[in-house]
Amino acid sequence: MEIFTIAITAILINNIVLSKFLGICPFLGVSKKSSSALGMGLAVIFVIVTSSIVTFGIYHLILTPLEIQYMDLITFIVVIAALVQFVEMVMKKFLPSLYKALGIYLPLITTNCAVLGVALENIKYDYTFGQMLVYSISVPVGYLLVIMLFSAIREKLDSAPVPNAFKGNAIALIVAGLMALAFSGFAGLV
Amino acid sequence: MKKAQIFLAGLFKENPVLVMFLGMCPTLAVSTNLDNAIGMGIAVIIVLLLSNIVISLIKKLVPNEIRIPIYIVVIATFVKIIDLLMHAFTPDLYASLGIFIPLIVVNCIILGRAEAFASKNSVWDSILDALGMGLGFTLALLLISGIRQFIGTGALFISNPFNPTQIFFSTGNLLGQYVFGIFQTPPGAFLVLGFIVAALNAFRLNREKKKVLTQDKK
Numbered sequence: 576m577e578i579f580t581i582a583i584t585a586i587l588i589n590n591i592v593l594s595k596f597l598g599i600c601p602f603l604g605v606s607k608k609s610s611s612a613l614g615m616g617l618a619v620i621f622v623i624v625t626s627s628i629v630t631f632g633i634y635h636l637i638l639t640p641l642e643i644q645y646m647d648l649i650t651f652i653v654v655i656a657a658l659v660q661f662v663e664m665v666m667k668k669f670l671p672s673l674y675k676a677l678g679i680y681l682p683l684i685t686t687n688c689a690v691l692g693v694a695l696e697n698i699k700y701d702y703t704f705g706q707m708l709v710y711s712i713s714v715p716v717g718y719l720l721v722i723m724l725f726s727a728i729r730e731k732l733d734s735a736p737v738p739n740a741f742k743g744n745a746i747a748l749i750v751a752g753l754m755a756l757a758f759s760g761f762a763g764l765v
Numbered sequence: 766m767k768k769a770q771i772f773l774a775g776l777f778k779e780n781p782v783l784v785m786f787l788g789m790c791p792t793l794a795v796s797t798n799l800d801n802a803i804g805m806g807i808a809v810i811i812v813l814l815l816s817n818i819v820i821s822l823i824k825k826l827v828p829n830e831i832r833i834p835i836y837i838v839v840i841a842t843f844v845k846i847i848d849l850l851m852h853a854f855t856p857d858l859y860a861s862l863g864i865f866i867p868l869i870v871v872n873c874i875i876l877g878r879a880e881a882f883a884s885k886n887s888v889w890d891s892i893l894d895a896l897g898m899g900l901g902f903t904l905a906l907l908l909i910s911g912i913r914q915f916i917g918t919g920a921l922f923i924s925n926p927f928n929p930t931q932i933f934f935s936t937g938n939l940l941g942q943y944v945f946g947i948f949q950t951p952p953g954a955f956l957v958l959g960f961i962v963a964a965l966n967a968f969r970l971n972r973e974k975k976k977v978l979t980q981d982k983k
Contacts, residue, residue, distance in 0.1 A: 579788070593952075595950060596789075596790050596791075596794035596951065597790055597868075598790070599789040599790045599793060600786070600787075600789055600790070600873060603786065603789070607780050623951075642775070643873050644847065646850065646871060648841050648844060648845045648867050649838060649841040649842060649845060649850070652786070652838075652841050652871070653834065653837070653838060653841075656833070656834055656837060657834075687871070688868045688871045688872075691867070691868060691870065691871050692864055693817045695830075695864055695867055696864065696877050699864070738963075739966070739970055740966040740967035740970060741963045741966070741969075742966070743966075744786060744962055745959050745960075745961075745962040745963035746841045746959070746963075747958070747968060748955050748956075748959030748962060749955065749956060750813045751881060751955045751958035751959075752952045752953070752954075752955030752956035752959060753952070755951045755952040755955055756796075756947075756952040759950065759951070759952060765972055
């Protein structure tokens with residue numbers, strides 16, 4: 576039951592983009608077409624799940640026994656940067672078709688604050704391994720859901736008569752605001 | 766490039782938030798009141814200044830292939846120092862900024878300036894660039910949070926970050942019961958920033974139109 580609560584909260588109520596404001600840059604940048612939004616969303620799921628497992632392990636198996644928890648930020652960011660590079664190389668060698676689909680989005684993810692954010696939150700909330708796993712899968716699923724919806728709206732927006740001053744990022748931000756308003760209706764669901 | 770130009774570019778023409786759309790996550794998340802905006806702005810200015818100085822000092826030593834990881838480690842070190850200092854001396858501000866203090870590491874403004882400016886220019890120019898960009902970020906944050914705080918709560922106030930009970934400046938509630946609580950919530954952040962960007966666009970389009978008209982007359 577608790578796992579279900581964590582999942583629903585992370586996907587709908589405290590959505591990573593619309594209520595926690597993490598990963599806004601790619602959310603605005605890579606959402607002009609549904610296909611690229613899907614690629615970005617899947618790449619984010621992949622990277623967040625792997626990097627959460629690795630950083631969680633490092634924190635509890637290396638940093639805590641050595642009592643150097645204050646090194647968390649520096650270790651995590653290096654691990655995430657290295658991991659993204661590594662994933663990219665492995666994918667290029669063994670899964671060329673997946674690499675073709677996700678390749679260009681992977682380097683962008685290092686600076687996606689959602690990845691470091693989830694790694695830090697797993698520690699902050701004192702999650703057990705199981706809870707951590709559920710949380711780090713649900714958060715990027717919420718990201719995928721929102722970026723897909725947003726890109727579908729933006730595709731329609733291209734043919735809409737938007738005033739000149741609002742063209743581009745201004746109208747995109749207002750659409751995101753209205754989506755956040757709709758999502759705030761989920762508050763109190765759990 | 767002239768020294769004044771380097772400094773002013775970050776403030777207006779290349780404002781990191783309102784023109785270049787960098788560092789959106791902290792901008793939207795912490796802009797609920799002026800205290801948060803000032804705290805976040807100062808933290809970013811300090812980190813940006815220190816990382817720009819160090820990166821422009823070591824620019825000749827850094828091999829080109831691994832420059833990004835080196836920059837990230839330099840930035841992460843300074844962010845952790847600020848994080849620990851704020852935890853110790855400004856606990857209330859630290860609690861309200863929350864996860865966005867450690868996330869300064871992945872703020873695109875800082876890595877962006879390291880890569881685009883500090884790694885190619887002298888230390889003195891990098892200091893000016895860091896101050897200009899940092900102040901530009903702070904100004905944008907103050908604008909957004911001022912609007913959100915005023916419409917959302919009806920009052921503007923600034924308190925001492927080291928001692929929140931001491932209030933430097935307060936207007937009291939000017940709007941009475943006619944406040945829109947929505948502006949304090951996440952949707953309000955998106956809407957306010959969207960309208961500010963649109964207003965700037967309208968201003969720019971208007972000026973371009975005038976320029977074309979005066980050129981036609983000549």
